[in-house]
Amino acid sequence: MSLQRAYVLLAGLYSLLPVIGIVAVFSGGGTPLAMAYLFFGALGVVGLWGYVLKRRVMSQRMWRPLAGVFVVGSVVQLVIMLTMPVSGVLLTWMLISSIFAMLLAVLLYHYGNRDQPLWATDEERSTAQRLATMLEAKATVTAVHRELGHENSVNVAKVGSAYHARITRRSESGQETFERRFRHPETLVFFVEKFASVTPQEFTSSGATS
Helix, strand or coil: CCHHHHHHHHHHHHHHHHHHHHHHHHCCCCCCCHHHHHHHHHHHHHHHHHHHHCCCCCCHHHHHHHHHHHHHHHHHHHHHHHHCCCCHHHHHHHHHHHHHHHHHHHHHHHHCCCCCHHHCCHHHHHHHHHHHHHHHHCCEEEEEEEECCEEEEEEEEEECCEEEEEEEEEECCEEEEEEEEECCHHHHHHHHHHHHCCCHHHHHCCCCEC
16 A cells, blocks of 8 residues: 555545534534534645645645644643543544544644645746756855835755755845755745745846856
8 A cells, every 4th residue: 555545545534523513513422622623634635635735725834833732632632531521422523633633743743844845836936947947057046025115135056955045134124144054945935935026037147146
């Protein structure tokens, strides 16, 4: 069995859990927290399918905080189960949710990593492809963005399998320089546009130099 097939089967299993939970609620086996379990569980399953299929689902920024919610919720529930008397129904809900939430939290944490091509826009992907091609012919590529009162320059190089960006921002108040490394050029394009205002057009225009 391939790893991808195993992930699909895992996502299918997790998809059944909210359905089972809904059936339990309508069968009288719910708890006061049942709706919260079902809501976060269904949301986690949506993210899991996005991770398995390598597709963008909702916002990248929400998945790591959601993974944190699952971890904190699981720890709190385990503490409650170990230190307080709980009913059989509530114990079942807590135990099942805690066990399944931990693995889901790990996968959602990886899914929320911004340094993946799946979170890039079409324009960022197109620019990243051209930038990667340019770096095969040149050791470095530099782009400069100028506006009234300040200038931003970006120096990009490929070091091994990683993409290295050195950003220098100059203004009347002074100069700052910082560096970042990325696994994928799509993330680098996103980063320099956000922190240096260098647009994809400036990066691949004739103004980019070696």
